[in-house]
Every structure is written in C-alpha cells, then in structure tokens.
Amino acid sequence: MDLALAPETLARWQFGITTVYHYLFVPLTISLAALTAGLETAWVRTGKEKYFHATKFWGKLFLINIAIGVATGIVQEFQFGMNWSDYSKFVGDVFGAPLAMESLIAFFFESTFIGLWIFGWDKLPKKIHLACIWLVSTGTILSAYFILAANSWMQHPVGYHIDKTTGVAHLNSIWQVLFQDTAVFQFAHTLSSAFLTGGAFMIGIASYHLRKIKKKKAAGEDVDHKKTVTLRTSLRLGLVVTMIAGVLVALSGDSLAKVMFKQQPMKMAAAEALWETQCPAPFSIFSVGDVTKGHNSVEIELPGLLSFLSDRNFSSCVPGINETATAEAEKYGGAPEDYVPNLFITYWGFRLMIGIGLSAAVAAGAGFWLTRKKKWLLPEHQAAEDDVPKLMLTNKRELGPTITQWGWRFGMASLIFPFVANSIGWVFTEMGRQPWAAYGLFKTEDSVSPGVSQTEMAISLGALTLLYAVLFWINVRLMKRYAVKGPDTDEQPPAKDPTLRGPWGDDADDDSHDDSDKPLNFAY
Amino acid sequence: MGLNDFWFLLIAVLWTGYFFLEGFDFGVGILTRLLARDRTERRVLINIIGPVWDGNEVWLITAAGAMFAAFPVWYATFFSSFYLLLVLALLLLIVRVLAFEYRHKRPEESWQRNWELVLFASSLLLPFLWGMMFANMVRGVPINSQQDFAGSFADLLNWPALLGGLAFVALCTVHGAVFTALKTVGDIRVRARTFATKATVVALLLGGALLIWIQAERGTAWTAMALAVAVVGLLGTLAMNAKAREGWAFSFTGVAIASVVAAIFLALAPDLMPSSLNDAWNLTIDNSASGPYTLKVMTWVAVIMMPLVLLYQGWTYWVFRKRIGPQHIPADAH
Numbered sequence: 001m002d003l004a005l006a007p008e009t010l011a012r013w014q015f016g017i018t019t020v021y022h023y024l025f026v027p028l029t030i031s032l033a034a035l036t037a038g039l040e041t042a043w044v045r046t047g048k049e050k051y052f053h054a055t056k057f058w059g060k061l062f063l064i065n066i067a068i069g070v071a072t073g074i075v076q077e078f079q080f081g082m083n084w085s086d087y088s089k090f091v092g093d094v095f096g097a098p099l100a101m102e103s104l105i106a107f108f109f110e111s112t113f114i115g116l117w118i119f120g121w122d123k124l125p126k127k128i129h130l131a132c133i134w135l136v137s138t139g140t141i142l143s144a145y146f147i148l149a150a151n152s153w154m155q156h157p158v159g160y161h162i163d164k165t166t167g168v169a170h171l172n173s174i175w176q177v178l179f180q181d182t183a184v185f186q187f188a189h190t191l192s193s194a195f196l197t198g199g200a201f202m203i204g205i206a207s208y209h210l211r212k213i214k215k216k217k218a219a220g221e222d223v224d225h226k227k228t229v230t231l232r233t234s235l236r237l238g239l240v241v242t243m244i245a246g247v248l249v250a251l252s253g254d255s256l257a258k259v260m261f262k263q264q265p266m267k268m269a270a271a272e273a274l275w276e277t278q279c280p281a282p283f284s285i286f287s288v289g290d291v292t293k294g295h296n297s298v299e300i301e302l303p304g305l306l307s308f309l310s311d312r313n314f315s316s317c318v319p320g321i322n323e324t325a326t327a328e329a330e331k332y333g334g335a336p337e338d339y340v341p342n343l344f345i346t347y348w349g350f351r352l353m354i355g356i357g358l359s360a361a362v363a364a365g366a367g368f369w370l371t372r373k374k375k376w377l378l379p380e381h382q383a384a385e386d387d388v389p390k391l392m393l394t395n396k397r398e399l400g401p402t403i404t405q406w407g408w409r410f411g412m413a414s415l416i417f418p419f420v421a422n423s424i425g426w427v428f429t430e431m432g433r434q435p436w437a438a439y440g441l442f443k444t445e446d447s448v449s450p451g452v453s454q455t456e457m458a459i460s461l462g463a464l465t466l467l468y469a470v471l472f473w474i475n476v477r478l479m480k481r482y483a484v485k486g487p488d489t490d491e492q493p494p495a496k497d498p499t500l501r502g503p504w505g506d507d508a509d510d511d512s513h514d515d516s517d518k519p520l521n522f523a524y
Numbered sequence: 525m526g527l528n529d530f531w532f533l534l535i536a537v538l539w540t541g542y543f544f545l546e547g548f549d550f551g552v553g554i555l556t557r558l559l560a561r562d563r564t565e566r567r568v569l570i571n572i573i574g575p576v577w578d579g580n581e582v583w584l585i586t587a588a589g590a591m592f593a594a595f596p597v598w599y600a601t602f603f604s605s606f607y608l609l610l611v612l613a614l615l616l617l618i619v620r621v622l623a624f625e626y627r628h629k630r631p632e633e634s635w636q637r638n639w640e641l642v643l644f645a646s647s648l649l650l651p652f653l654w655g656m657m658f659a660n661m662v663r664g665v666p667i668n669s670q671q672d673f674a675g676s677f678a679d680l681l682n683w684p685a686l687l688g689g690l691a692f693v694a695l696c697t698v699h700g701a702v703f704t705a706l707k708t709v710g711d712i713r714v715r716a717r718t719f720a721t722k723a724t725v726v727a728l729l730l731g732g733a734l735l736i737w738i739q740a741e742r743g744t745a746w747t748a749m750a751l752a753v754a755v756v757g758l759l760g761t762l763a764m765n766a767k768a769r770e771g772w773a774f775s776f777t778g779v780a781i782a783s784v785v786a787a788i789f790l791a792l793a794p795d796l797m798p799s800s801l802n803d804a805w806n807l808t809i810d811n812s813a814s815g816p817y818t819l820k821v822m823t824w825v826a827v828i829m830m831p832l833v834l835l836y837q838g839w840t841y842w843v844f845r846k847r848i849g850p851q852h853i854p855a856d857a858h
Contacts, residue, residue, distance in 0.1 A: 081603025092596020
C-alpha cells in the first residue's frame with residue numbers, strides 16, 4: 001500500500017488538521033469568555049455605559065467563535081474511537097477518565113450557562129446574569145485543564161500499571177494523572193497563551209477602529225464618541241492582558257521546557273537540532289541540518305543558553321539526538337532513526353512559536369507605553385477620554401506620522417500572531433513526541449483502528465477537511481463583519497433590573513402581565 | 525450490582541437523557557419545515573429551543589465520554605464499527621450548532637433560509653443515524669476475536685437499521701410537536717397539537733415495529749415490559765393531546781422515548797455489542813470494562829455531578845418557562 005495513503009498517515013493527517021483547526025478557536029473562547037466576564041463585572045459595578053457596550057461587542061464575537069469551537073470539539077472526542085480504536089482500547093482506562101470528567105464537570109456547565117447568558121439579559125437580575133458568564137468562563141478553563149491533563153499523560157504517562165494478562169494500561173492514581181508537573185505546566189503555558197491570543201485579538205480590532213476614527217477626525221468628519229471610549233478601554237485592556245500573558249507564557253514555557261528535557265529528551269534535542277550531546281550546550285538561533293549525516297552544516301548559536309534552559313545551569317550537559325535515539329532503540333528495539341521525529345518541523349516550529357508569540361507580547365508592551373493616558377505625559381499631550389490617544393514616546397515627544405501609521409497597522413496585524421504561534425506550538429509538541437502516541441508506552445503506528453478501511457479514512461479526512469475549509473471562510477467573514485461594525489452604542493441595558501421570582505412567587509398569572517406580549521430582548 | 529453494571533446503567537441513562545432532551549429539539553428542528561408556515565413561525569420554533577439545545581447536546585458528549593472511561597473497548601469498537609455513519613453524524617452535528625448560532629447573524633434572506641435548511645436536514649438525519657446505529661448494535665455486527673470490527677459498511681445497511689432510523693425520527697418528531705404545543709401560544713400551539721396526534725400514530729406504528737423486532741431478536745421479560753410501557757406512553761400522549769393537557773402529553777412522549785432506549789439497553793445486557801460472527805466474541809459488561817479503580821473514581825464524579833447537572837439544567841428550563849408566540853419575536857437587529 002502506498003505509504004502516503006496508509007490508514008495511519010490518513011488518520012494522522014485528520015488528527016492534525018482537525019486539532020489545529022479546533023485549536024484556532026479554543027484559546028480565543030477561553031480568553032474572550034473571561035474578558036467579557038471582566039467587562040460585564042465592570043459594568044455591573046460601575047454602571048458605566050462603555051463597559052456595557054464593550055461587554056456586548058466582545059460578547060458577540062465570543063459567541064461567533066465559541067459556536068465553531070464547540071462544534072469542532074465533538075470531532076475530537078469521537079475520532080479517538082473512530083480512527084484510533086487500538087489506542088483507545090489500550091489507554092481508555094486511564095485516558096478516558098479525564099475526558100469523561102471534562103464533560104461531567106466542565107462542559108455541561110459551560111453549555112448550560114451560555115444559553116442563560118445569551119437569552120437571559122432581560123430575564124435574569126444583573127448579578128445572576130453576570131454569574132452566568134463567569135460560570136461559562138470557569139467551564140472553559142476547567143475543560144482545558146482536563147483535556148490538557150489527558151494530553152500530558154500522552155507526553156508523560158504516570159499513575160498507571162500495565163495489566164500482565166491483557167497488556168492494557170490501568171489507572172493507579174487519578175491524582176497523579178491530573179496533577180503531575182507536565183499537566184500543571186502545560187496548563188499554565190496553554191492558559192497564558194490563550195490570554196495572549198484574546199488580548200492581541202482585542203488590540204487588533206480596537207486598533208482598526210481607533211485608526212479609522214483618527215482618520216475621520218483628521219478629515220473633519222463626525223465621530224461616535226461613545227464608540228471611541230468603548231474601544232479605547234478595550235485597547236488598554238487588550239494591551240495589559242497581552243503584556244502580562246506574554247510574561248506568563250515565557251515563564252511557564254521555560255518551566256515546561258525544563259520538565260520536557262527530563263521527560264522527553266528526544267523532543268527537546270529535536271527542538272534544537274542538537275545532534276551530539278554537549279556540555280555546555282548552546283541555544284541555536286539558526287541552522288541548516290543534514291538529517292542523513294546526523295549533524296548541522298551551518299549554525300548560529302548563543303553559547304550555554306540551552307544548558308540553562310534545560311537545567312538552570314549554564315554548563316550542564318544536554319543529551320543530543322544521536323545519543324538519545326541510540327538509548328531509545330536499545331530500550332524499545334528497532335533502529336535509532338526510528339526514534340527521531342521530523343526535525344524540520346520540531347526545530348523550526350520551536351523557534352517560530354517562541355519568536356512569533358514573543359513579538360506579540362513585546363509589541364503589546366510597546367503599545368502599552370505609547371498609548372498611556374496620563375502618566376509621564378505633559379497635560380497638552382493627554383488625549384481626552386473620548387479621543388484617540390497619541391502615540392507618545394516621551395512625556396513631550398510624539399511618534400512621527402509615518403511611524404504612528406505603522407504603529408496602528410502593526411497593532412492590527414498582531415492579532416494574527418498568537419493564532420500562528422498556538423498552532424505551531426501544538427504541531428511541535430505532538431510531532432515532537434513521535435513515534436509515540438503515549439511516550440515510551442504505545443506507538444502511533446499501533447494505535448490505528450484495524451477495522452476501518454483506507455477508503456473510509458480517506459472519505460472522513462476529505463469530508464472533514466472540505467467542511468472545515470468552507471466553515472473557515474464563513475466564520476472569518478462573519479467575524480470580520482461584526483468586528484468591523486464595531487460596538488452598537490445605541491443599545492441600552494434593560495431599563496429595570498429583572499427580578500427572579502421563585503416558583504412559589506406570583507408569576508402563575510404570567511400571561512396576564514401587561515408586558516406579556518413584549519418582544520424578547522434577544523432572539524435567534 | 526457491581527460497578528460495571530452501575531456504569532452500564534449510567535451510560536443507558538445518559539443516552540436516554542440525550543434522546544429525551546435532544547429528542548425534542550431534533551423534533552422542533554424537523555417541524556420548522558413541517559409545521560411552520562412562515563419565517564416568523566420558524567423563528568418561534570427555533571427560539572423555544574434556543575436557550576437549551578446546547579446543554580441538551582452535552583448529554584451525547586457525556587455518554588460518549590462515559591463509554592470511553594468505563595468501557596474503553598465498547599467505545600473503541602462502537603465508534604470504529606459505525607465509522608461512516610459517525611462521519612456523517614459529525615458533519616451534521618457541526619453544521620447544526622452553526623445553524624443555531626449563525627442563522628440570525630446576517631439579515632439576507634438567502635443566508636437565513638440556507639441555515640434553516642441546514643437545521644431541518646440535520647435535525648431529521650441525526651436521529652435517523654442514531655437509530656440505525658442502535659438497531660445495528662442490537663442486531664449484532666461482525667466483531668472478531670480481537671474485539672475489532674471485521675465487517676464493511678454494507679453490513680450496517682439492513683432492514684432493522686432502516687426501521688430503527690425511521691422509528692427514532694418519528695419519536696423525535698412527536699416529542700418535538702408536543703414540546704412545541706407546550707411552549708408556544710396562539711395558532712401555532714393549536715396546530716402543533718393537531719400535528720402531534722397524527723405523528724403519534726406514525727410513531728406508534730414504527731416504534732412498535734422496532735420494539736417488536738427487538739423482542740423477537742433478543743427479547744426478555746424486561747424488554748417486553750419496556751415495550752408495553754412505550755405503547756402506554758404513546759397512547760397516553762394521544763389521550764392527553766386530545767384533552768389539550770400539554771404538560772402531560774410531553775411527559776408521556778418522554779416516557780415512550782425513555783422506554784425505547786431502555787428496551788435497547790435491556791436487550792443488550794449483559795452484552796454491550798454482540799458479535800454476529802461468534803457469541804464468544806461479544807463485547808460484554810465484564811470483558812470490556814475499565815478496572816475497578818477507574819470505575820470507583822468515575823462513580824464518585826458522576827454521583828456528585830449528575831444531580832448538580834440536573835439541578836442547573838432544570839433551572840434553565842424554569843427561567844425560560846414562558847411560552848413564545850409570533851408576537852414575541854423581535855425584528856432583526858440588523
């Protein structure tokens with residue numbers, strides 16, 4: 001059978017495509033849920049209109065996004081059984097538990113309270129309505145935790161034993177599975193990059209509008225002041241979130257890397273294209289490797305840095321690909337090269353993930369300084385509350401017009417960065433684990449469903465890819481439409497805070513109320 | 525009763541919950557073509573399930589997750605056996621979510637009509653596919669000694685599967701019609717009742733035929749009882765519907781759906797998926813289960829979480845208890 005169409009290859013492509021696609025929406029869902037909740041909290045506490053409009057605006061984008069995230073998440077749960085039935089049988093006892101917990105504890109929560117939030121604006125008292133979006137946010141974060149705990153188990157299996165007669169993995173300790181260091185650091189890294197994504201998303205869209213408003217003003221046209229206020233608040237929120245998240249992404253990434261150096265030395269050697277063990281080991285900035293010869297021909301490196309990244313010590317040894325592969329081949333059988341993942345992907349993926357992710361954070365830091373409100377600004381340079389801020393380098397020096405132009409443009413463009421970094425990060429960590437499905441325990445080639453034919457897999461891969469492509473187009477256009485439209489500043493919150501009467505209350509004659517024919521505040 | 529049996533029961537309950545809850549929102553989706561006369565009426569229908577369909581769907585995710593955790597072999601073999609049916613189900617599940625969320629996001633009539641068609645088609649085909657899979661599960665599929673599917677897609681296409689599919693669609697349609705009568709006001713409410721009566725007769729025939737086939741195939745005294753209760757449920761629906769007792773009618777269709785799902789699981793027990801090749805290769809409650817530790821952990825989680833889920837989902841239905849009619853549908857916000 002042609003290798004390119006072997007069921008394993010098809011199943012891997014499907015997993016890769018569906019997972020990366022699903023994960024375009026997940027981080028934005030997680031962060032926008034929390035940011036929308038934060039904005040609604042600000043509205044409930046201060047009563048300021050700008051927070052209401054911001055809540056509605058970002059909430060709408062959040063809902064467009066979560067719909068497709070939820071829809072594509074179902075594929076993730078089903079395809080383990082469909083394409084990877086041998087894997088599922090082998091690990092279900094361990095791996096199934098966090099997945100089932102995710103549904104029972106987190107997903108029910110999220111899906112039920114989101115309905116209440118969408119339709120509940122005029123039905124629930126403000127504070128209960130607010131609680132609903134916080135519960136949605138909690139649900140998304142818990143969901144992420146369980147899924148990442150399951151994934152971490154594939155990266156580093158713990159808390160299990162192998163049954164001698166059946167050869168199947170059995171759970172020993174759920175605590176170890178849920179709270180091993182891999183899971184904790186992976187969660188921290190993933191969650192902070194989710195907020196990096198949401199923050200950059202806010203920066204991008206707010207920059208788009210503020211730049212347009214600035215142009216309109218310069219041309220002497222009327223602008224919607226409420227819109228400016230709402231978006232300026234959003235911009236600042238986005239900048240703060242991205243900046244802080246950027247720092248946390250770096251810190252958690254460093255901790256996760258240290259764990260990985262111990263648990264998956266091959267992945268990290270491959271991430272560096274470090275062929276030979278070195279003491280101390282340099283961090284490679286650029287290299288051109290020759291896989292067949294087992295060494296690199298061109299290298300630009302920072303001496304000792306890799307040792308520090310792996311072990312907090314500038315001189316310690318980092319095992320190379322050759323040594324690690326030989327050791328794995330001795331331990332698990334086969335040839336050393338069977339244990340080397342795709343180096344082009346791991347090496348460049350690792351670099352791009354860090355580079356692109358960090359650029360977004362650094363840009364946000366710069367933006368945070370440049371668009372400040374009052375601090376270190378002469379009074380004449382402080383923009384009015386409803387005005388687009390100038391980009392101020394020092395207390396009296398504004399950036400030149402061309403750089404300012406590019407500054408706003410870069411703000412818009414930075415929206416895309418975290419999405420790219422997130423996708424590459426997952427491709428790196430999953431491909432870097434190959435040939436293993438569960439590291440050191442179960443190989444990907446043994447995981448595929450034996451009962452599913454090549455044709456069936458090809459149909460599944462083709463159909464899902466095609467549908468995903470169409471939906472991507474629809475989703476992006478819809479997102480763009482709503483993002484470009486901007487906040488609806490005419491919208492008013494419900495005039496009176498709705499009360500929630502108990503079943504024992506006086507609402508038995510609900511239909512006789514004066515407002516019983518009043519249209520719904522929101523309807524599909 | 526051991527933990528294995530408890531989890532078999534719980535998974536049966538989760539699937540029952542799924543068909544009870546999503547059953548009526550499938551039905552309402554089907555009615556957008558069969559009952560609604562204009563765009564506003566279609567929106568009435570969509571909005572009576574608007575706040576709850578998402579929570580309903582999680583019962584499916586949870587049922588599948590519970591199969592994975594408690595009976596990995598069942599999960600693996602079920603999902604790889606019904607491969608192409610599930611691929612289709614996945615495509616439909618995906619577009620159905622978006623039909624709800626995206627339809628109202630643009631004002632163009634063609635956009636909205638297309639998503640309405642998607643909602644109708646997915647609501648019609650999904651129960652059909654589940655019915656096919658469950659009927660096949662009772663009938664037995666080719667499972668080899670390795671507990672793997674050893675057949676082809678053609679093995680899944682048979683008369684009982686067709687009957688299962690049609691019966692599920694009919695039951696969901698009745699359930700949705702009765703739910704519509706319970707949740708709307710005005711003309712559409714009256715028409716929903718009339719429609720429900722006709723649909724119940726069809727469901728009685730198809731559902732009855734499915735249950736009789738199950739009885740003949742793998743019947744026990746218990747499945748006979750489920751059959752009887754299902755018939756009583758549908759007759760009760762007819763009676764209550766005639767008296768315009770909508771709450772009762774809905775309860776009776778609920779009982780009918782629960783009995784059909786119960787009959788399927790009672791017919792299976794103590795097997796999970798019988799093999800059509802050799803009885804020794806059947807997946808059973810004992811040979812497919814996770815170890816006692818996992819089952820114990822998951823039992824704790826389920827025992828704590830399930831009552832909570834029922835409580836807050838129940839509360840949602842209470843918050844949105846008000847009936848909706850065309851007068852409540854706001855003009856497009858665009």
